[in-house]
Amino acid sequence: MRTQRIFLTLLLFIALNACNNLYPNKPKMTETNQAQDREILSQLNAQFIKNYVTQDVKAHSEIIHQDFVCIENSGKIIGREEYLKNWATDYQNSGMDSFTYTDEHIRIFGHTALVRSKSVFTYQKDGHLVSGYSVYTDTYVKEDGRWKCVQAHMTPVR
Secondary structure (H helix, E strand, O other), X not given: OHHHHXXXXXXXXXXXHHHHHOOOOOOOOOHHHHHHHHHHXXXXXXXXXXXXXXXXXXXXXXXXXXXXXXXXXXXXXXXXXXHHHHHOOHHHHHOEEEEEEEEEEEEEEOOEEEEXXXXXXXXXEOOEEEXXXXXXXXXXXXEOOEEEEEEEEEEEEO
8 A cells, every 4th residue: 555655656746747847948937037027017007107197198008908998986897999098188187186006016926917006196175185095906917028907997995
């Protein structure tokens, strides 16, 4: 019985090693790669917010995926074309005086990543400065070595 167990364990080890060797050129996700990807995703998150405040449609178009969708605060799902059309005026139409983000948290799962942050904003209401925030999660995919946002989801915090 003991011999069989040792033989089966050895056989499993050989099989797993053979499977790993089927793809010798497959890049391995190392801590260095993860750190580099985390930095790139953090920069993309900052660019995302900058694009919003400056209403830079061209720059924003370059960081969102062709199949991009946005789930808005209301729950409405809009596609890339409508999203970019709205992007040109969303910030100026929002009535906000300021908009930034904090509490960035990045999770990477191979070629998919989740970037979650809290957006913090202020606006005038009845002559008073009011502040608020929402939490968003942007989903990124890595294709051809580049990260692109494929979905944005915002949740207002009341």
